Amino acid sequence: MITIRPARIDDAEALxxxxxxxxxxFRTIPxxxxxxxGDNVSVGRHRALIAEGACWVAADDLDRPVGFLSAGIEGDALHIWELDVRLDRQGSGIGRALLDQAIGDARRRGLAAVTLTTFRDVVWNAPFYRKFGFRILEGAEIDERLAxxxxxxxxxxxxxxxxCAMRLDFR
Structure with missing residues (x-):
């Protein structure tokens, strides 16, 4: 049983x-x-993002985080900084549930869009987000922040x- 809930400051240690x-x-892609x-986001940075109120965790039946989505409000958009699920829990819909939560939150806040940067051709990156309606931005569509x-x-x-940079528009 997985529960999606707002991240708490004490969750930062596990992220x-x-x-x-x-x-x-990524070891499967030479x-x-x-x-x-590579380096991971620091516990301090996770705490700061959690304090901003746009981060969620997927918690198991013992309330231990097994996945998370960290985001922040950037202008009129919710920007996804990180979406991760433990390797042994991937493919079970946890990432989808976290993304659904973030999209719903952005809509409730009245934001215009959700943005992110990711790999174009890695199957769990841009192709995954396209299933939710995100589109790859090209040329002049890439604003200064995303560039x-x-x-x-x-x-x-x-x-x-x-x-690539991607965007899901609500308006």
Whole structure:
């Protein structure tokens, strides 16, 4: 039994381990396998995002987080910073439930959209988000905020030709 609930400050300690576990899936993609050994978001950053009130966890029947979605309000959009599910729990609908929660929250807040950056061709990235109605932004559709995020990712070693910004519009 999985429950989706708002993340609590005390959940922050568990989130880097979930991110690390989720990242192991990249070992199946030779060009991106290095991501499995990359740095995780710090507990402090998770606490800050949780305090902003746009983060959720998927908790098991003992109320232990097994997945999470961290987001923040950026202008008129909810921006998803991270969506991770423990590797051993992937493929069971947890990511879908977390994303549904975030989209519903953005609608309730009256925001115009949900945005994110991700890999274009990794099956659990852009193709996953397309199922929810997200579209890949191209050229002039990429606003300054998203262009800056993509540029920062490239500076940290992400292959820019494989990355994209996506948006789900409500209006």
């Amino acid at each position: 880097p381990d979930i991110e690390q576990s989720a990242g192991l899936a 060009d991106l396998a290095w991501l499995a050994d 800056s995020l993509l540029s920062g990712e490239a500076e940290h070693g992400m292959p820019p030709e494989q990355r």
